[in-house]
Amino acid sequence: MNYYLRRTVRIPLTILAVATFTFGLIRLLPGGPFTQLRIQLIRQGVPAEQVNARIEALQNIRPDAPLWQQYLDYLIGVAQLDLGRSISLNAPVIEILARALPWTVFLVVTSTVLMFVIGVLIGAIQAYKEGSRFDKVASGSSIFLMAVPYYIFAVLFLFFLSFQLNLFPTGNAVERGIEASLSAEYFLSVLHHAALPIIAFTIGGVGSTALNMRGNGIQVLGEEYVEVARLRGLPDSRIATKYVAKNAILPMYTGLLLLIGFRLGGTVVLEQIFSYPGLGYYLISAVNANDYPLMMGCFLVITVTLVIAVYIADLTYGLIDPRISAGDSDGY
Amino acid sequence: MVTETDSSSPDDIDWRSETSSAEMSQRDRLAEFYEQSIYEPAVVAWSDVRTRLGIVILSVYLLMALVEVLGLWRNPAPNQAPRLLAPFVNMQYPLGTTQSGVDLFALIVDSTPFILLMVLAGGVWATSVAIVVGTISGYKGGTVDTVITSISDFFMAIPGLPLIIILAIALSPENPILLGVILTINYWAGLGRSIRSQVLSIREASYVEASRTMGTSTHRIILKDVLPNIMPYVMVNFVLAARYTIFASVGLYFIGVLPYTGQNWGVTLNNAYNQGGLFTLEALHWLLVPIVAIVGLAFGLILVSQGMDRIFNPRVRTRLTGKSESVEEESDNENTSAWV
Numbered sequence: 001m002n003y004y005l006r007r008t009v010r011i012p013l014t015i016l017a018v019a020t021f022t023f024g025l026i027r028l029l030p031g032g033p034f035t036q037l038r039i040q041l042i043r044q045g046v047p048a049e050q051v052n053a054r055i056e057a058l059q060n061i062r063p064d065a066p067l068w069q070q071y072l073d074y075l076i077g078v079a080q081l082d083l084g085r086s087i088s089l090n091a092p093v094i095e096i097l098a099r100a101l102p103w104t105v106f107l108v109v110t111s112t113v114l115m116f117v118i119g120v121l122i123g124a125i126q127a128y129k130e131g132s133r134f135d136k137v138a139s140g141s142s143i144f145l146m147a148v149p150y151y152i153f154a155v156l157f158l159f160f161l162s163f164q165l166n167l168f169p170t171g172n173a174v175e176r177g178i179e180a181s182l183s184a185e186y187f188l189s190v191l192h193h194a195a196l197p198i199i200a201f202t203i204g205g206v207g208s209t210a211l212n213m214r215g216n217g218i219q220v221l222g223e224e225y226v227e228v229a230r231l232r233g234l235p236d237s238r239i240a241t242k243y244v245a246k247n248a249i250l251p252m253y254t255g256l257l258l259l260i261g262f263r264l265g266g267t268v269v270l271e272q273i274f275s276y277p278g279l280g281y282y283l284i285s286a287v288n289a290n291d292y293p294l295m296m297g298c299f300l301v302i303t304v305t306l307v308i309a310v311y312i313a314d315l316t317y318g319l320i321d322p323r324i325s326a327g328d329s330d331g332y
Numbered sequence: 333m334v335t336e337t338d339s340s341s342p343d344d345i346d347w348r349s350e351t352s353s354a355e356m357s358q359r360d361r362l363a364e365f366y367e368q369s370i371y372e373p374a375v376v377a378w379s380d381v382r383t384r385l386g387i388v389i390l391s392v393y394l395l396m397a398l399v400e401v402l403g404l405w406r407n408p409a410p411n412q413a414p415r416l417l418a419p420f421v422n423m424q425y426p427l428g429t430t431q432s433g434v435d436l437f438a439l440i441v442d443s444t445p446f447i448l449l450m451v452l453a454g455g456v457w458a459t460s461v462a463i464v465v466g467t468i469s470g471y472k473g474g475t476v477d478t479v480i481t482s483i484s485d486f487f488m489a490i491p492g493l494p495l496i497i498i499l500a501i502a503l504s505p506e507n508p509i510l511l512g513v514i515l516t517i518n519y520w521a522g523l524g525r526s527i528r529s530q531v532l533s534i535r536e537a538s539y540v541e542a543s544r545t546m547g548t549s550t551h552r553i554i555l556k557d558v559l560p561n562i563m564p565y566v567m568v569n570f571v572l573a574a575r576y577t578i579f580a581s582v583g584l585y586f587i588g589v590l591p592y593t594g595q596n597w598g599v600t601l602n603n604a605y606n607q608g609g610l611f612t613l614e615a616l617h618w619l620l621v622p623i624v625a626i627v628g629l630a631f632g633l634i635l636v637s638q639g640m641d642r643i644f645n646p647r648v649r650t651r652l653t654g655k656s657e658s659v660e661e662e663s664d665n666e667n668t669s670a671w672v
Contacts, residue, residue, distance in 0.1 A: 014485075014486065014489050017486055017489075018486075018489065018490065021490075025498055025502065029498075029501060029502050143382075143631075143634055143635065143638060144631065146575075146630075146634050147575075147627050147628075147630040147631035147633075147634050148627050148630070149579040149582070149583060149626070149630070151583050151586065152623050152626070152627065155601070155605060155619065155623070156623075159616070159619065164613070257488065257522075258488065258522040261488060261489075261490075261491050261492065262491070262492060264491045265491030265492040265493035265494055265495075266493060266583075268493045268494055268497065268587070269493065269583040269584070269586065269587055272587040273587070280494075283494055283497065284497075284587055284589060287497060287501060287589055288588075288589075295498065296498075298494070299494050299495075299498060302491055302494050303489065303490055303491060303494075306489060306490070306491050307489050310489070
């Protein structure tokens with residue numbers, strides 16, 4: 001079957017599997033899914049016989065129905081983008097998540113692209129100047145950067161730049177009172193708030209990217225086709241981009257799938273530290289408030305985002321590596 | 333397609349060259365084992381500055397764990413010392429104290445065995461599952477491969493930290509070993525995938541082909557031909573999985589979603605962060621001490637993993653034990669594809 005078609009078909013299947021998994025997880029949580037809500041409703045003075053009906057109205061799951069019925073209801077709800085109502089924030093889960101999702105995507109995409117570009121550039125220079133002073137210093141610092149988790153950078157930035165020097169805000173995605181619009185003021189505010197999280201998240205990954213690129217680059221530079229290209233008298237710039245860079249970056253692309261997953265998951269800690277209102281931030285506040293519908297909604301949306309991100313990465317992989325679209329994909 | 337060619341009964345001809353064992357005494361064999369498996373790797377490892385530094389750093393942590401296990405240092409308790417004492421001022425409390433007068437060094441030492449155990453469990457779990465899954469699916473191919481690949485694809489589609497958070501709520505793990513396993517619950521998927529691709533290429537190698545033709549059992553081929561070849565990669569990734577376990581656990585303790593009894597590095601960081609460590613420079617050491625503990629351990633692990641490559645590289649090994657001079661320098665970290 002065609003590579004692109006196969007990848008596309010796999011998306012709904014993966015999402016279905018993840019939704020099923022989420023459904024199972026809800027039942028694994030202590031006290032069952034809706035104990036909290038039930039207690040809350042009874043405390044509000046809702047008569048005991050109406051509690052089930054209210055839960056059904058709020059969460060679109062019938063607590064007294066058989067499991068398969070609940071499962072079907074859940075899947076239908078997910079398909080209609082109805083993830084129930086958040087208990088703690090008292091709003092539909094999907095509305096909260098729709099507001100949070102863009103911020104998370106913004107953080108992850110910007111920082112991952114920055115990390116990739118900076119890391120590849122540093123690694124490429126290192127590979128070209130292998131053994132030089134720059135190479136030694138850069139390798140040393142890359143190894144050290146790998147030892148520091150991104151949230152440590154986040155905490156240190158927050159301490160020095162936000163709390164001590166007051167250069168950056170300590171929370172939120174935009175200044176309060178600035179309306180979402182296309183104005184320069186809004187954009188500056190967004191950048192100002194996102195700068196520290198993005199920088200922290202970027203630095204956290206540059207070290208390993210550079211080391212990877214250096215290793216690949218050195219290997220490719222030793223290949224015969226590079227030698228042949230030099231003998232053919234091709235310009236250095238062409239060799240560097242078409243021959244060396246392309247072949248050195250290619251193996252890193254397969255790691256991208258895992259990388260996106262780790263980084264998307266990592267936003268949980270990052271957003272919590274910066275009080276940045278993305279998916280991860282709401283996941284943690286839902287955890288702290290025992291707000292299961294919001295929690296599972298966050299989990300589901302983060303996972304679906306990952307599935308789609310990996311899909312897009314896969315499609316671009318086909319653009320870079322012609323072997324992929326020609327079939328025989330799972331060779332790596 | 334690889335099929336079971338091992339119809340051989342156990343009393344078939346054994347192709348292992350055990351003829352020499354008759355002439356070798358137990359003692360010789362031990363000596364050879366020591367020479368090959370302990371002495372030579374140690375020489376190679378020690379000759380590399382990075383590995384040397386890494387081993388020294390890791391030893392410090394082991395020493396700290398030993399101090400705690402033997403009870404050589406006081407246990408952390410509130411009001412055991414003056415509040416917010418700066419580090420290196422009073423040698424009674426070398427790393428200073430927290431806002432509630434807890435000895436920071438005691439806090440760090442107190443949780444070292446816990447952290448080390450958790451890290452070990454995480455690394456062992458992630459790599460052993462990955463090896464089993466990767467070798468089986470890579471070597472067997474066919475339906476087994478398809479099934480295993482689909483399962484690991486599914487696990488790769490779930491972002492790690494959110495899954496860990498939800499599992500932590502459901503299971504509230506306080507045992508370090510269980511916690512280590514949960515933290516790397518889907519780490520094996522990616523690693524298994526790359527082991528699989530390595531096994532795929534090893535499977536086609538001529539010496540494996542030869543073993544198959546000789547009728548060696550699949551079990552034995554995997555054990556003797558395939559595993560030794562992926563071992564370097566696995567060891568490097570073991571260290572990286574261990575690093576991931578520390579990062580994930582401290583991060584999650586830090587944001588307060590993992591259950592805990594008593595304090596550990598992440599919880600200390602959390603307390604420092606939430607109880608005013610962010611606002612004054614006087615409390616900066618409270619924030620920095622757990623950070624240094626975490627970064628130090630991760631740094632030690634990474635240095636060792638960088639050096640490990642050389643231990644397993646046979647060319648470097650022969651050169652360093654003085655058996656060959658004609659080997660080119662710098663063939664290191666080609667398969668350290670750490671990227672998380």
